[in-house]
Amino acid sequence: MVMKIGEKPFKERVADGVNDTFMRGAVASAQGRLRSGRLKAAEELGNWEEWRQLGEEIRAHTIENLDYYLEQLSENVTKRGGHVFFAQTAEEANEYITGVVKKKNGKKIVKSKSMVTEEINMNQALEQIGCEVVESDLGEWILQVDDHDPPSHIVAPALHKNKEQIRNVFKEKLGYDKSEKPEELALFAREKLREEFLQADIGITGCNFAIAESGTVSLVTNEGNARMVTTIPDTQITVMGMERIVPTWEEMEVLVSLLTRAAVGQKLTSYITALTGPRQEGEADGPEEFHLVIVDNGRSQILGTAFQSILHCIRCAACINVCPVYRHVGGHSYGSIYPGPVGAVLSPLLGGYEDYKELPYASSLCAACTEACPVKIPLHEHLLRHRQEIVEKEGKAPAFENLSMKAFSLGTASPSMYNIGSKLAPAALGAFTKEDKISSGPGPLKNWTAIREFPAPKKDRFRDLYKKRKKERGEG
Amino acid sequence: MKRMKVSLFVTCLIDIFQTDVGMDTVELLERLGCEVDFPEKQTCCGQPAYNSGYTGKAKESMKHMIRVFEHSDYVVTPSGSCATMFTEYPHIFKGDPEWETRAQALADKTYELTQFIVEVLGVEDVGAKLNGKATYHTSCHMTRLLGVTEAPMKLLSHVEGLEMQPLPHNYNCCGFGGTFSVKMTPISEQMVDEKVQSVEETGADILVGADCGCLMNIGGRIDRKGKPIKVMHIASVLNSK
Numbered sequence: 001m002v003m004k005i006g007e008k009p010f011k012e013r014v015a016d017g018v019n020d021t022f023m024r025g026a027v028a029s030a031q032g033r034l035r036s037g038r039l040k041a042a043e044e045l046g047n048w049e050e051w052r053q054l055g056e057e058i059r060a061h062t063i064e065n066l067d068y069y070l071e072q073l074s075e076n077v078t079k080r081g082g083h084v085f086f087a088q089t090a091e092e093a094n095e096y097i098t099g100v101v102k103k104k105n106g107k108k109i110v111k112s113k114s115m116v117t118e119e120i121n122m123n124q125a126l127e128q129i130g131c132e133v134v135e136s137d138l139g140e141w142i143l144q145v146d147d148h149d150p151p152s153h154i155v156a157p158a159l160h161k162n163k164e165q166i167r168n169v170f171k172e173k174l175g176y177d178k179s180e181k182p183e184e185l186a187l188f189a190r191e192k193l194r195e196e197f198l199q200a201d202i203g204i205t206g207c208n209f210a211i212a213e214s215g216t217v218s219l220v221t222n223e224g225n226a227r228m229v230t231t232i233p234d235t236q237i238t239v240m241g242m243e244r245i246v247p248t249w250e251e252m253e254v255l256v257s258l259l260t261r262a263a264v265g266q267k268l269t270s271y272i273t274a275l276t277g278p279r280q281e282g283e284a285d286g287p288e289e290f291h292l293v294i295v296d297n298g299r300s301q302i303l304g305t306a307f308q309s310i311l312h313c314i315r316c317a318a319c320i321n322v323c324p325v326y327r328h329v330g331g332h333s334y335g336s337i338y339p340g341p342v343g344a345v346l347s348p349l350l351g352g353y354e355d356y357k358e359l360p361y362a363s364s365l366c367a368a369c370t371e372a373c374p375v376k377i378p379l380h381e382h383l384l385r386h387r388q389e390i391v392e393k394e395g396k397a398p399a400f401e402n403l404s405m406k407a408f409s410l411g412t413a414s415p416s417m418y419n420i421g422s423k424l425a426p427a428a429l430g431a432f433t434k435e436d437k438i439s440s441g442p443g444p445l446k447n448w449t450a451i452r453e454f455p456a457p458k459k460d461r462f463r464d465l466y467k468k469r470k471k472e473r474g475e476g
Numbered sequence: 477m478k479r480m481k482v483s484l485f486v487t488c489l490i491d492i493f494q495t496d497v498g499m500d501t502v503e504l505l506e507r508l509g510c511e512v513d514f515p516e517k518q519t520c521c522g523q524p525a526y527n528s529g530y531t532g533k534a535k536e537s538m539k540h541m542i543r544v545f546e547h548s549d550y551v552v553t554p555s556g557s558c559a560t561m562f563t564e565y566p567h568i569f570k571g572d573p574e575w576e577t578r579a580q581a582l583a584d585k586t587y588e589l590t591q592f593i594v595e596v597l598g599v600e601d602v603g604a605k606l607n608g609k610a611t612y613h614t615s616c617h618m619t620r621l622l623g624v625t626e627a628p629m630k631l632l633s634h635v636e637g638l639e640m641q642p643l644p645h646n647y648n649c650c651g652f653g654g655t656f657s658v659k660m661t662p663i664s665e666q667m668v669d670e671k672v673q674s675v676e677e678t679g680a681d682i683l684v685g686a687d688c689g690c691l692m693n694i695g696g697r698i699d700r701k702g703k704p705i706k707v708m709h710i711a712s713v714l715n716s717k
Contacts, residue, residue: 018662098603227654324649330667362660364653365527366616388528397529405530410518412488415517422492439697447658449667451695455493462491462498466514469499 003337003351005079005150010358011334017329019061026162028328034321037371038266055258056376059312069212069245069296078213080380082290090120095135097122097237098129098289101303104235106131106202112219113137113227114206115154115315116295118337119350124414134196136225138189142166145173152339155263155317160330172375181217193225203287205235207240209255217292218274220259224271224296236287242294243311255314264375298350306385312375317326319369319379325362334359340368345382353394360386369430404444425457479511480597483548485562488520488689497688500715501589503552508597517551518544521561527654531568538565542578551586554711556618556687559588560698563622575661588618589711590686594627601634606716610682611643611675613650614692628686628710641678648674652693668697675705686710
């Protein structure tokens with residue numbers, strides 16, 4: 001599966017993450033900023049909950065009628081002289097894109113940020129046919145310069161790096177000789193990227209929302225790079241996940257308002273770019289040729305299932321920015337370009353349980369993600385649903401767990417079994433108990449007591465004490 | 477005034493490990509004028525199995541609990557998470573002709589302890605006295621899913637002698653998460669350490685909470701690290717005199 005990053009097993013990835021103090025420092029401070037920014041922006045709007053409600057309704061309606069809106073979008077893009085290609089798989093998408101590039105004899109490609117092109121590993125496909133692909137989003141560019149370090153966040157891909165590390169990357173790879181001040185770093189990147197834009201013959205963008213009624217592709221950026229990508233090269237290719245669509249401009253406005261606030265705490269980003277097909281007669285700019293590649297890559301398999309609402313996601317990363325697990329392990333630990341709660345739900349759906357079965361368990365089900373989601377996706381419920389699928393449909397739960405859950409069910413569905421079990425607990429754990437606590441427990445307690453004390457079960461349970469008390473008071 | 481009849485759902489953790497919290501809950505409710513009964517056939521809300529994905533097995537425990545509390549007027553439990561589980565039952569039995577309504581009836585009469593005292597009994601000062609500097613851990617299920625945020629704070633603010641300190645980053649999970657704590661121990665460890673650090677920053681000598689799961693986790697870590705912080709369930713704080 002192409003969205004997979006790295007080959008290390010989950011446990012090792014987590015250990016790497018937990019031990020990476022620099023990364024954790026960078027992530028924690030970014031999370032703090034993004035979280036408070038989102039809350040402030042939501043408060044400024046006033047009736048945030050009503051906006052969320054509206055956002056949820058728009059997304060639910062659109063995904064419910066996805067076929068209708070995709071057809072409308074496709075018709076309107078074609079009407080304006082654009083080309084539309086529906087790719088069922090990553091391979092089909094890459095084949096079409098490389099086909100267009102070959103036909104145009106494209107050599108240098110500039111890109112604006114796009115998660116779906118990461119998902120289908122498009123850059124590699126283009127590099128294989130001899131093209132040079134340049135990322136123009138600052139974060140993505142940093143990672144590209146750093147020997148293709150994978151993104152660790154869907155909005156801020158280089159979030160795991162601090163400014164000193166970025167300076168070192170620039171210094172080592174590009175001979176940068178200035179300080180780690182963000183302004184100086186950004187200026188350097190800007191100068192370098194300007195040259196790339198001017199030389200590029202093909203521009204490739206992602207898509208935040210495609211507007212079905214007009215056949216428009218909209219892009220939300222703070223750097224203006226999407227505007228450069230879509231104005232300088234003669235040929236533009238836009239790649240979108242098949243769910244990144246809204247019926248009309250009116251819904252686009254609502255969702256952009258939610259997106260920028262939830263993602264970065266801004267009322268609006270510096271640029272909202274909207275493009276409707278290739279340059280028309282009498283228009284001053286825009287590409288001569290426009291291709292829209294709509295990628296399925298497993299999404300239609302989610303339609304009609306209990307997981308459908310994960311397709312409502314507008315990729316704001318608010319869930320990632322509040323997730324305590326993400327904070328401690330970092331994005332790369334998820335082994336997918338989609339990290340955090342949304343990634344833990346989406347990656348197993350798109351990539352299968354074989355590679356991603358641990359992700360739904362990498363959550364304390366604290367529901368911070370669900371609370372933060374601007375379109376009210378019940379993320380923690382989806383994580384739970386994955387666990388149900390793994391246990392009950394896939395039969396992939398460990399045998400030991402199956403056994404202990406069987407025992408749990410026996411012990412809690414029948415009062416007499418519970419009575420015996422809870423009565424025997426102190427004796428069973430007696431050998432491990434010292435001064436009312438267990439410091440090194442057996443079985444499932446082993447992991448608990450590896451880092452914390454466990455209380456010894458009481459000889460007299462609450463029910464025994466209660467009975468005694470009742471008797472003493474002459475009620476029993 | 478007619479005495480309010482309350483059925484105590486004590487939770488398995490309290491029944492087996494934290495018996496004094498159960499006794500404090502009974503005494504507190506009685507002092508507030510309630511008639512408390514303890515349906516002896518109660519076991520566990522089913523959450524360990526449910527949250528691990530064993531819905532079928534969890535449903536057996538859930539059905540049992542629905543039967544146990546079928547004739548209660550109010551079900552009160554000193555656990556935000558277990559109360560949340562009861563309120564989830566109708567969602568879990570959705571579409572089941574026999575069990576959905578029965579699950580709904582249980583959910584409708586279930587209250588977390590502090591929620592019951594403030595919202596149903598209308599009491600904010602229970603007349604408790606405890607000297608010390610304390611901070612309160614807002615457990616995730618209780619705040620985000622059950623929506624109980626103010627009741628515990630109101631009750632604690634009236635405890636004589638108790639100085640409350642706000643807990644920084646109180647919205648962060650403590651890393652318990654039921655089986656998460658043993659399945660994902662390296663991650664859970666980082667989360668609980670972060671929580672312990674936040675508690676330490678307050679300078680409090682007492683950590684108060686309304687969920688035994690979280691308290692066993694944070695308390696167990698505090699104990700292992702040898703920190704001088706006492707961990708108390710809110711029922712015990714409110715029953716201090």
